Amino acid sequence: MSDKTGPMESLxxxxxxxxxxxxxxxxxxxxxxxxxxxxxxxxxxxxLTDKTISLSTVYRxxxxxxxxxxxxxxxxxxxxxxxxxxxxxxxxHLIDVETGQVIEFISERIEALxxxxxxxxxxxxxxxxxxxxxxxxxxxxxxxxx
Amino acid sequence: MSDKTGPMESLxxxxxxxxxxxxxxxxxxxxxxxxxxxxxxxxxxxxLTDKTISLSTVYRxxxxxxxxxxxxxxxxxxxxxxxxxxxxxxxxHLIDVETGQVIEFISERIEALxxxxxxxxxxxxxxxxxxxxxxxxxxxxxxxxx
DNA sequence: AGCTATTTGCGAATGATTTGCAAAAAGGCG
DNA sequence: CGCCTTTTTGCAAATCATTCGCAAATAGCT
Numbered sequence: 001m002s003d004k005t006g007p008m009e010s011l012x013x014x015x016x017x018x019x020x021x022x023x024x025x026x027x028x029x030x031x032x033x034x035x036x037x038x039x040x041x042x043x044x045x046x047x048l049t050d051k052t053i054s055l056s057t058v059y060r061x062x063x064x065x066x067x068x069x070x071x072x073x074x075x076x077x078x079x080x081x082x083x084x085x086x087x088x089x090x091x092x093h094l095i096d097v098e099t100g101q102v103i104e105f106i107s108e109r110i111e112a113l114x115x116x117x118x119x120x121x122x123x124x125x126x127x128x129x130x131x132x133x134x135x136x137x138x139x140x141x142x143x144x145x146x
Numbered sequence: 147m148s149d150k151t152g153p154m155e156s157l158x159x160x161x162x163x164x165x166x167x168x169x170x171x172x173x174x175x176x177x178x179x180x181x182x183x184x185x186x187x188x189x190x191x192x193x194l195t196d197k198t199i200s201l202s203t204v205y206r207x208x209x210x211x212x213x214x215x216x217x218x219x220x221x222x223x224x225x226x227x228x229x230x231x232x233x234x235x236x237x238x239h240l241i242d243v244e245t246g247q248v249i250e251f252i253s254e255r256i257e258a259l260x261x262x263x264x265x266x267x268x269x270x271x272x273x274x275x276x277x278x279x280x281x282x283x284x285x286x287x288x289x290x291x292x
Numbered sequence: 293a294g295c296t297a298t299t300t301g302c303g304a305a306t307g308a309t310t311t312g313c314a315a316a317a318a319g320g321c322g
Numbered sequence: 323c324g325c326c327t328t329t330t331t332g333c334a335a336a337t338c339a340t341t342c343g344c345a346a347a348t349a350g351c352t
Contacts, residue, residue, distance in 0.1 A: 018298060018349050039340080054301045059340060075223065077275075080339060094264060097272050105267065110259050114278055117253055118240060123280030126243050130276045132260055134269030164318050164329060185309080200332045205309060226308060 008070060015068065022046070022053050026061045030071065030085045036102040038080040076102075076131060092130040154216060161214065168192070168199050172207045176217065176231045182248040184226040222248075222277060238276040 008027055009019050017023075029045045037045075043058045062083055065071045072087045076095055082102070092110075094103040110130065118125045154173055155165050163169075175191045183191075189204045208229055211217045218233045222241055228248070236257075237250040256276065264271045 013350090016298095020299065020349065022300075052301075056302080056341080057300060060299085063341095075221070077221065077273075094267055094269060096269070103267055105263055107259055107263055110256055110263075113253055113256050113259070114276075117251055117256075118278055118280050119283075121240055121249055121251065121280075122283055123240060123242070123278070124283050125278055125280050127279040128277060130260075131274060132264055132269070132271055133273040134264050134267075134271050137265075137268055137270050159319095162329095166318070166330065168331075198332080202310080202333080203331060206330080209310095 011070075012068065017064065017068075022050060022057050023061055025049050025053065026058065030065075030083075034085070036074065036082040036084045038082045040080065042083070074129075077133065092132075094132040094134055097133050097135055157216075158214065163210065163214075168196060168203050169207055171195050171199065172204065176211075176229075180231070182220065182228045182230045184228045186226065188229070220275075223279065238278070240278040240280055243279050243281055 008031075009024070012023075013019055025046050026042060029042055033045075039055065039058050039062060042062070043053070043055045046053045046058065062071065062073065066073050066083075071083050071085055073081050073083055074093070075081050076093070084102075089106070090111075091104040091106045094105060095101070096103070114128055114130075115125060154177075155170070158169075159165055171192050172188060175188055179191075185201065185204050185208060188208070189199070189201045192199045192204065208217065208219065212219050212229075217229050217231055219227050219229050220239070221227050222239070230248075235252070237252045238256075240249040240251060241247070242249070260274055260276075261271065
């Protein structure tokens with residue numbers, strides 16, 4: 001269903017990282033899905049392919065991938081960290097408080113204003129995060145679950 | 147040094163909350179300081195006044211105050227939650243990555259743009275958080291620790 | 293195949309926060 | 323003021339997500 005894992009694997013291998021059976025599985029899961037799963041969710045999906053994979057390995061692989069810049073870890077409100085695949089472009093997040101679904105967005109204007117605020121306060125931005133927690137607006141006559 | 151705890155106490159008492167010795171102490175600590183301490187820090191300060199107060203009580207009191215809207219809890223990057231006193235006005239945070247110091251700010255323009263983004267995506271904002279992690283810019287000839 | 297440095301799975305350790313429970317104390321009330 | 327009922331407290335144990343130690347398994351090279 002996907003072969004986007006090939007390039008990523010070479011990249012890791014070139015960095016001296018061994019491509020194990022479990023890492024292959026996790027990379028495939030990340031490539032095939034486009035959501036923002038937490039470690040448990042990734043683990044649950046992985047177990048379907050490999051009954052013996054462990055949650056520790058999922059965590060270790062996620063740290064590894066994060067260090068290599070292949071994924072990004074987010075700590076949204078409410079407990080566990082969630083991961084997103086290859087965030088080439090910077091973006092912020094809108095989290096649906098009812099479903100947990102994450103929508104990515106960018107606003108150059110907001111980015112610029114942040115720079116301005118930081119500069120005014122005498123700081124240079126090292127990192128930042130903007131999370132909007134929202135509830136879907138249903139217009140009259142709209143379907144419940146599109 | 148302060149008597150800002152009086153009104154808060156009546157407010158709580160009216161809500162059927164008992165004003166205990168330990169709650170008095172914690173309220174005073176919150177009123178006297180203007181920083182963003184975590185539970186441990188509040189506990190450390192409280193112990194100076196009452197040798198027998200417990201960390202659980204600090205946590206319980208913070209939850210209570212948060213439910214009552216008297217304080218706000220923040221989960222910035224890096225472990226423990228930090229609390230801030232009576233955030234009457236909404237504002238965002240700039241966290242100094244070197245000192246952990248928190249600077250509050252507001253940008254009406256950023257607020258407005260967030261509304262716009264959410265609306266465009268079909269959402270109404272329930273909550274949001276904007277955190278800028280920054281490093282202080284030192285102009286040449288400026289003192290190290292002002 | 294054989295060798296060695298990496299990885300894995302497991303269970304135990306961590307660190308922040310929460311909770312169960314019996315003992316202590318707050319807020320009426322008479 | 324003393325009494326009574328309900329709320330709180332302190333303590334220790336429980337949670338929850340995440341990390342770690344270690345011996346056994348295995349990737350990648352020759």
